[in-house]
Amino acid sequence: MIRTPLRPLARILQARQKGENPDRIERENIRLRHEEMRDKMRQRAESRLLFVGVFFVLAFSMVGARMTVLASSEAVEPRASASGANIVAQRSDIVDRNGRVLATNLITNSLYAQPHLMIEPDRAAKELVAIFPDLKLEKLQKDFTGKRKFLWIKKKLSPEQMQAVHDIGDPGLLFGPREMRLYPNGKLAAHVLGGASFGREGVHSAEVIGTAGVEKAFDAYLRDPAMDGAPLRLSLDMTIQAASRQVLEGGMKLMNAKGATSILMDVHTGEVISMVSLPDFDPNTRPNGLIKGDPSDSPLFNRAVQGVYELGSTFKIFAAAQALELGLVNPNTMINTKGPMQKGRFRIRDFHNYGPQLSVTDVIVKSSNIGTARMALDIGATRQQEFLKSLGFFESTPVELVEAPGAKPLLPSKWADIHTMTVSYGHGMAASPLHLAAAYSTMVNGGTLVAPTLLKTQAVEKGPRVISERTSAQAREMLRSVVERGTASFARVEGYEVGGKTGTADKPKPRGGYHKDKVIATFASAFPMSDPKYVLIVTLDEPSENSGDKPRRTAGWTAVPVAAEMIRRTAPLLGLRPALDRGELSEVVNTASE
Known part of the structure; x- marks a missing residue:
């Protein structure tokens, strides 16, 4: 960039010959230079304002378009993820031939601990053992005071158990929502249904998979999102x-x-x-199989x-x-x-x-x-x-x-x-x-x-x-x-x-x-x-x-x-009418005619 000098020699000499003041030339050049600088700064500011304006217009347009799409689409339950893979928790119901529910899903909560966030680990361990007698106090205390950053305590909680744990008040005891498989009829048709358990597990979701019976035989069908929740209808009549x-x-x-x-x-x-x-x-509480002995001795x-x-x-x-x-x-x-x-x-x-x-x-x-x-x-x-x-x-x-x-x-x-x-x-x-x-x-x-x-x-x-x-x-x-x-x-x-x-x-x-x-x-x-x-x-x-x-x-x-x-x-429940023999029928007719 070539800048014009403030006191150009040729103009200064010319001004002196004419008896003019040379300082006027310098002041004029300074004024022109300042005007040129102001014009450039104004252009730069206008360009920046234009860019910011266009950016905001585009950003708000994208937000508006996304809101329009969300408003016009059906609500979908979000899926939790673990280890970078989606865990699909939804599982279809199983019903009998008349549509009565044999197996369904229930929203429940899991309980896990982050020991590094716990305030009173010993007290929390004692109170957890009081709520869940099957837990071992020594093991919990060791886990809570060790180097572990995460551990499962219970995979399924009842509402009463969840409230009792909540009342402990320790920030290191946390809950994770999940679906569990529920068999409302208990032992009825247990061997046909088989049972289900958790597969892949995340803090906020768990995969329910079949372990035996029709739950495992039709596992792919029951977990298939394409079925849109259509129940599996069995031939059984629960009555x-x-x-x-x-x-x-x-x-x-x-x-x-x-x-x-x-x-x-x-x-x-x-x-x-x-x-x-x-x-x-x-x-609902499927036992473990026998390790040795006669398999027929197992209730499974x-x-x-x-x-x-x-x-x-x-x-x-x-x-x-x-x-x-x-x-x-x-x-x-x-x-x-x-x-x-x-x-x-x-x-x-x-x-x-x-x-x-x-x-x-x-x-x-x-x-x-x-x-x-x-x-x-x-x-x-x-x-x-x-x-x-x-x-x-x-x-x-x-x-x-x-x-x-x-x-x-x-x-x-x-x-x-x-x-x-x-x-x-x-x-x-x-x-x-x-x-x-x-x-x-x-x-x-x-x-x-x-x-x-x-x-x-x-x-x-x-x-x-x-x-x-x-x-x-x-x-x-x-x-x-x-x-x-x-x-x-x-x-x-x-x-x-x-x-x-x-x-x-x-x-x-x-x-x-x-x-x-x-x-x-x-x-x-x-x-x-x-x-x-x-x-x-x-x-x-x-x-x-x-x-x-x-x-x-x-x-x-x-x-x-x-x-x-x-x-x-x-037989009466199956809709079969008892057949009357002819002797009984004739007696009824004779009695009626009398």
């Missing part, structure tokens, strides 16, 4: 479930059983209306699905149905039941001596092992295996529980003739009560395969045909006769035409062999047999009916009375 549990629990105590299970299934859709396993647990063990048992004489109807289907026999064909039946070094005997021969129907009614074994030999090992496989006894049940795939039936390693005979009456092969429920549904529904499900279904296509409708009708008549004049006479429930088959199997020892005084007693039933709607399986583990001189352990004395009471209680 039926409550009645079934009450009856089964009472029956288990009366029969001095170690455990019990019951399954009520729709014979056409495979929907499980009720599934009870005892002993059970409260999924689902006997309906995980319990793989020899189901005894309940299998005899399968041998009879296959023999009928193959045309080897008809219901009146006489079978040689003279015993004992010798096969190599093995002998097969009946519980009672039934004489030299029985009809096929009476083989089932009186539960003859010898008669069933002879039919099985005529069928042959290969065809027997194919038939049982078609009923689902060679694979785990497809029911929607994470525990189901691990409950695969136990089959003979080598299927010799002796195994063909023993399997026909339910020994030497083990399956779950749920397998049995599905197979009996197939037997009585007209002969089409049924797959058990815990989801409510709108319409179900019939499965592949296993037996003909004629064979199914003959099997129903046999099962009805078992109740009318056979081993399940205690199952008569007036008006509901119950049919079924008992099964009593000696309980195997862990190291081989069988107990002489411990059994698995099962009653597989269906009702009403004129038009079957439901199958009911009741199984008791180590029952003993002790009202007589000697303990009675057979299913006819133990499982059958429990099942009968369950049908008596649940």
